[in-house]
Amino acid sequence: MNVYGEHYRTIWLKENNPNVVQIIDQRHLPHKFVIEDLATVADVATAIKDMHVRGAGLIGAAAGYGMYIAALHAPKESFMESLAAAGEKLKATRPTAVNLAWAVQRQLDTVDAVAGGIDAKIQAARQTAQAIADEDADYCRRIGEHGVAIIEEISRRKNGDPVNILTHCNAGWLAFVDYGSATAPMYAAHDKGIKIHIWVDETRPRNQGARLTAWELGQHGVPHTVIADNVGGHLMQHGLVDLVITGTDRTTYTGDVGNKIGTYLKALAAHDNGVPFYTALPSSSFDWVMRDGLKEVPIEQRDGTEVRYIQGLHDGEIKQVLLTPEDSPAANYAFDITPARLVTGLITERGICEASEAGVLGLYPEKR
Amino acid sequence: MNVYGEHYRTIWLKENNPNVVQIIDQRHLPHKFVIEDLATVADVATAIKDMHVRGAGLIGAAAGYGMYIAALHAPKESFMESLAAAGEKLKATRPTAVNLAWAVQRQLDTVDAVAGGIDAKIQAARQTAQAIADEDADYCRRIGEHGVAIIEEISRRKNGDPVNILTHCNAGWLAFVDYGSATAPMYAAHDKGIKIHIWVDETRPRNQGARLTAWELGQHGVPHTVIADNVGGHLMQHGLVDLVITGTDRTTYTGDVGNKIGTYLKALAAHDNGVPFYTALPSSSFDWVMRDGLKEVPIEQRDGTEVRYIQGLHDGEIKQVLLTPEDSPAANYAFDITPARLVTGLITERGICEASEAGVLGLYPEKR
Numbered sequence: 206m207n208v209y210g211e212h213y214r215t216i217w218l219k220e221n222n223p224n225v226v227q228i229i230d231q232r233h234l235p236h237k238f239v240i241e242d243l244a245t246v247a248d249v250a251t252a253i254k255d256m257h258v259r260g261a262g263l264i265g266a267a268a269g270y271g272m273y274i275a276a277l278h279a280p281k282e283s284f285m286e287s288l289a290a291a292g293e294k295l296k297a298t299r300p301t302a303v304n305l306a307w308a309v310q311r312q313l314d315t316v317d318a319v320a321g322g323i324d325a326k327i328q329a330a331r332q333t334a335q336a337i338a339d340e341d342a343d344y345c346r347r348i349g350e351h352g353v354a355i356i357e358e359i360s361r362r363k364n365g366d367p368v369n370i371l372t373h374c375n376a377g378w379l380a381f382v383d384y385g386s387a388t389a390p391m392y393a394a395h396d397k398g399i400k401i402h403i404w405v406d407e408t409r410p411r412n413q414g415a416r417l418t419a420w421e422l423g424q425h426g427v428p429h430t431v432i433a434d435n436v437g438g439h440l441m442q443h444g445l446v447d448l449v450i451t452g453t454d455r456t457t458y459t460g461d462v463g464n465k466i467g468t469y470l471k472a473l474a475a476h477d478n479g480v481p482f483y484t485a486l487p488s489s490s491f492d493w494v495m496r497d498g499l500k501e502v503p504i505e506q507r508d509g510t511e512v513r514y515i516q517g518l519h520d521g522e523i524k525q526v527l528l529t530p531e532d533s534p535a536a537n538y539a540f541d542i543t544p545a546r547l548v549t550g551l552i553t554e555r556g557i558c559e560a561s562e563a564g565v566l567g568l569y570p571e572k573r
Numbered sequence: 574m575n576v577y578g579e580h581y582r583t584i585w586l587k588e589n590n591p592n593v594v595q596i597i598d599q600r601h602l603p604h605k606f607v608i609e610d611l612a613t614v615a616d617v618a619t620a621i622k623d624m625h626v627r628g629a630g631l632i633g634a635a636a637g638y639g640m641y642i643a644a645l646h647a648p649k650e651s652f653m654e655s656l657a658a659a660g661e662k663l664k665a666t667r668p669t670a671v672n673l674a675w676a677v678q679r680q681l682d683t684v685d686a687v688a689g690g691i692d693a694k695i696q697a698a699r700q701t702a703q704a705i706a707d708e709d710a711d712y713c714r715r716i717g718e719h720g721v722a723i724i725e726e727i728s729r730r731k732n733g734d735p736v737n738i739l740t741h742c743n744a745g746w747l748a749f750v751d752y753g754s755a756t757a758p759m760y761a762a763h764d765k766g767i768k769i770h771i772w773v774d775e776t777r778p779r780n781q782g783a784r785l786t787a788w789e790l791g792q793h794g795v796p797h798t799v800i801a802d803n804v805g806g807h808l809m810q811h812g813l814v815d816l817v818i819t820g821t822d823r824t825t826y827t828g829d830v831g832n833k834i835g836t837y838l839k840a841l842a843a844h845d846n847g848v849p850f851y852t853a854l855p856s857s858s859f860d861w862v863m864r865d866g867l868k869e870v871p872i873e874q875r876d877g878t879e880v881r882y883i884q885g886l887h888d889g890e891i892k893q894v895l896l897t898p899e900d901s902p903a904a905n906y907a908f909d910i911t912p913a914r915l916v917t918g919l920i921t922e923r924g925i926c927e928a929s930e931a932g933v934l935g936l937y938p939e940k941r
Contacts, residue, residue, distance in 0.1 A: 235898040405901075407880065409777060409801040412896055415880075419901040431903040433777040433880055434803050435835025439909035442837070442867060467803025469810070473841040499810060512775065512783075512801055515883060517894025526885025526894055528780055530603040533773075533787040535799040541807035 206378045206392070206425060208238060214382050215263050216270060216338060223331070224277055226270045230257045231379060235420035236518045246275045246291045253305070254298040256411070260380020261454050261490050262341045265304030268295045269337035272312035276330040281323055288316060301463060301505045301540050303455040304489050308337055338382045344487035344554035345384035352390025352450070352485055352552040353397065359447050360399045367428070368394070369447045371404040371437055374465035375417035376452020376485065386485040387452040388421070390552065395427045403429040404440060408465060410512045410537060434467050438474035449475050449482045450552070453490050458572065460545030460560030461498025466538055472547040484543075484560070485552040491565065493572050498542040509535035574746045574760070574793055576606060582750050583631050584638060584706060591699070592645055594638045598625045599747060603788035604886045614643045614659045621673070622666035624779070628748020629822050629858045630709045633672030636663045637705035640680035644698035649691055656684060669831060669873045669908050671823040672857050676705055706750045712855035712922035713752035720758025720818070720853055720920040721765065727815050728767045735796070736762070737815045739772040739805055742833035743781035744820020744853065745789045754853040755820040756789070758920065763795050771797040772808060776833055778880045778905060802835050806842035817843050817850040818920070821858050826940065828913030828928030829866025834906055840915040852911075852928070853920040859933065861940050866910040877903035 206212070208229075219225040219242065226249065230241040241257060243249050249271035252258050258267050275291030276284075292309040299305055312333050319329045359368045376387035384392060394401050403422055407415035415431050422429045432440070440446045449471060455463040462468065462484045475482040495501040512535035516525045529535060548560035558564035566573050574580070576597075587593040587610065594617065598609040609625060611617050617639035620626050626635050643659030644652075660677040667673055680701050687697045727736045744755035752760060762769050771790055775783035783799050790797045800808070808814045817839060823831040830836065830852045843850040863869040880903035884893045897903060916928035926932035934941050 235901075236895070404904075407777070407896065409775070409803060415897045415901075420898045423898050423901055429901065431877075431880055431897050431901050433834065433905070434801070435777060435833075435838065435909075436904070436906050438837040438841070439834060439872070439906050442910065465803075466801065466807060469806040470803065470838040470842055473806070473845055474838055477841055504807070509799075512799055515885065515894070515896070517883065517896045519887070519892050519894045524887050524892065524894055526883070526887045526892055527604070528775065528883070528885045529783045529799050530788045530791050533603075533783075533791055533797065533799050536772075536804070537801075538804050538807050541803075542810065 206383060206421065208424060214338070214342070215379055216258065216266050216382060226274060228252060228258050228267070229379070231259060231417060232257055233523065235416050236523055243274070245278070246271055246294060249274060250294050250298050253295065259413070260375060261302060261304045261452065262345065262381030262386070262487060263379070264299060264302045265308040265489055266338045266341055266382050268305045268308040269312060269334040271295050272309060273330040273334040276316060276327045284323060284326065285317060288313060299505065300503050301454050303492050307489055311337065341381050341487065342383035345381050345386055345389045347554040348386055348485050348487065348552055349384055349389030349393035351556050352483070353393040355448065355483065356390055356394040356399060356401060363447070365400060367400040367402040369402050369404060369445055371406065371440065371446045371449045371471065372418060373406040373414065373451050373468050373471055374408045375413040377418050377421045379417045379421055380452060386487065387450045389485060390450060391427060392425060395425065401427065403427060404437065404446060405429050405431045406434050406437060406467070407431055408467065409434055412515070413465070437471045441474045441478040441480050446480050449480060451484050453484050453486045454540060455492050455502055456484060456486055456490055456551065457492050457495045457498045457502070458565045459496050459562045460548055460551065460565060462543040462548055462560070463498055463502045463540050464543065466541050469541040469543045472543040476547045481549040482547060483550050483552055484548055487554050488569060499544065502542055504541070505539040507537040507539050509537050512537050574751060574789065576792060582706070582710065583747055584626065584634050584750060594642060596620060596626050596635070597747070599627065599785060600625055601891065603784050604891055611642070613646070614639055614662060617642060618662050618666050621663065627781070628743060629670060629672045629820065630713065630749030630754070630855060632667060632670045633676040633857055634706045634709055634750050636673050636676040637680060637702040639663050640677060641698040641702040644684060644695045652691060652694065653685060656681060667873065668871050669822050671860050675857055679705065709749050709855065710751035713749050713754055713757045715922040716754055716853050716855065716920055717752055717757030717761035719924050720851070721761040723816065723851065724758055724762040724767060724769065731815070733768060735768040735770045737770050737772060737813055739774065739808065739814045739817045739839065740786060741774040741782065741819050741836050741839055742776045743785040745786050747785045747789055748820060754855065755818045757853065758818060759795060760793060763793065769795065771795060772805065772814060773797050773799045774802050774805060774835070775799055776835065777802055780883070781833070805839045809842045809846040809848050814848050817848060819852050821852050821854045822908060823860050823870055824852060824854055824858055824919065825860050825863045825866045825870070826933045827864050827930045828916055828919065828933060830911040830916055830928070831866055831870045831908050832911065834909050837909040837911045840911040844915045849917040850915060851918050851920055852916055855922050856937060867912065870910055872909070873907040875905040875907050877905050880905050
């Protein structure tokens with residue numbers, strides 16, 4: 206999508222130096238637009254762990270490019286071992302993100318299968334990194350094509366009045382390589398001239414909604430309003446939300462949705478008020494092994510500092526301020542699980558299905 | 574309760590100058606402890622409107638003292654008219670707070686009924702202001718005595734392991750004159766030696782939990798952990814919450830609880846996970862007229878600036894930082910309604926009752 210009128214992806218190989226990966230360092234958004242060079246696996250691991258890049262698809266793409274960088278620097282005599290070690294390092298950065306392990310494994314399998322020498326393997330790693338990024342963008346575009354039908358139908362029912370869509374966190378193009386998952390149907394609707402308005406949950410503690418979703422919607426000209434995470438229930442009680450669309454970091458093939466902490470609370474409110482609740486995801490975000498999201502999906506606990514401090518713009522500079530008493534501890538669970546029973550449907554690159562084993566396997570019969 | 578080891582109420586007449594009211598200016602907590610003088614009705618109105626003081630009981634007490642200040646300055650020839658006008662001014666500051674209108678009306682009725690001259694009326698206004706404050710503290714103390722039984726029983730069931738209690742916003746002693754409503758059972762339990770641990774919702778957008786509840790619990794030595802408002806559902810899904818206790822700004826006599834935005838979401842999660850959800854309130858917070866909270870309780874909309882900016886401590890100074898893109902709008906609904914069906918019970922100064930017309934009128938038969 207566009208940034209100040211110019212098209213960007215969220216990750217790419219540097220022009221004139223394809224040994225270096227470039228990303229948008231999202232820690233500075235929405236206040237500053239910073240491009241960062243990643244030249245080593247350690248750089249990529251730090252960028253993922255410290256959330257210069259974040260979001261299911263983008264983490265996967267970053268891991269893909271990270272494995273390509275690992276291949277560039279792997280010693281000849283222990284090439285595959287070195288690559289495997291890099292993969293372990295990358296996988297350890299964000300335990301909840303299923304795309305991470307998926308991208309690492311795809312690189313290992315591909316490179317391992319290449320018959321030629323080291324150069325051919327490096328070439329394969331580069332092509333695979335590029336393919337992971339391209340597929341991510343393509344899948345998101347298709348999610349938009351499928352999901353827009355839901356918005357169109359509500360728009361017809363409302364005689365063209367704006368369709369109010371609530372979203373949590375950032376499952377926008379900034380979380381993928383392009384288009385986004387939850388935002389793809391919104392961008393598709395907006396581009397078709399369907400009137401929409403997005404309620405953007407600010408998404409504490411890291412405020413990905415207020416910082417990233419609001420910024421990218423604004424750049425694309427989509428009407429939106431930022432709200433505290435506490436507000437969604439009230440809006441639904443008063444008919445001010447027609448539809449919820451969220452992304453996911455990991456969804457079980459049985460339909461349990463692991464997503465940014467607080468998603469479950471919105472799903473409960475949607476259910477209590479008869480508001481349809483959809484999760485949009487490319488198939489790389491499905492977990493094909495876990496049956497019970499609540500019992501099985503590991504939930505990352507991050508440092509309490511992220512709750513106690515917040516950053517924002519003051520006098521033109523990004524500053525961090527302390528929100529709590531100096532000596533009050535804070536806990537920081539990063540994700541929660543929304544049980545399938547609260548999810549109206551899943552929007553994937555293959556179409557829309559019920560959030561259930563039958564629904565998901567109906568779209569992905571090869572996973573049976 | 575104590576501040577740095579010294580006992581304070583949240584509002585009082587200035588020593589050596591009882592024509593001036595003093596408050597703790599809560600906007601500076603937890604970083605600075607500031608006492609403010611209020612000498613005019615305009616001072617009091619500003620203090621309520623701009624939330625130097627906030628919370629159901631304290632707003633009522635402030636309105637009571639504000640009416641006393643109004644009496645001090647009311648012209649002889651239009652004494653009652655002037656008082657009534659001051660009452661209107663005070664009532665307009667925070668439309669959702671039922672204690673406000675209640676305290677103003679109590680002052681008007683009392684002063685009107687005094688047979689003597691102006692001096693006697695002023696004296697009555699001062700006594701009434703003092704009585705409203707004293708009753709508030711006494712009612713909260715009694716809420717603690719009744720509510721502690723719920724905590725004691727859970728503690729017994731857990732063989733003395735810490736009872737995990739989640740609370741939203743600040744319904745602590747800072748929201749009343751002393752003890753608090755939601756916190757009164759917690760303080761009572763802690764003082765009896767029952768092990769408790771409080772999950773403190775930070776309560777965006779104004780962060781009364783992170784700023785005020787965490788601070789007052791810390792001052793009293795109660796173990797607590799600050800969490801983002803998004804976290805409660807996850808904690809309940811994993812058995813990490815034994816009990817929810819919130820306060821309320823206005824609860825209908827049918828049991829619908831109007832409280833800080835986001836309370837409804839926590840009540841939904843409590844209901845979904847079989848966690849008891851109680852609301853603690855002095856009877857001054859009951860609305861004896863409204864039947865249907867969702868349809869009838871007015872919900873205050875505050876300025877979006879409170880969502881877009883947040884304040885905290887940076888380099889020893891309280892600073893405000895911008896959280897959103899410069900041009901993204903924000904909406905700021907301050908309260909929501911938790912339907913009675915989601916409320917396990919109400920803890921009042923007279924005891925605990927079901928959140929229903931029968932339950933409430935059983936405790937307050939004179940309101941039938």
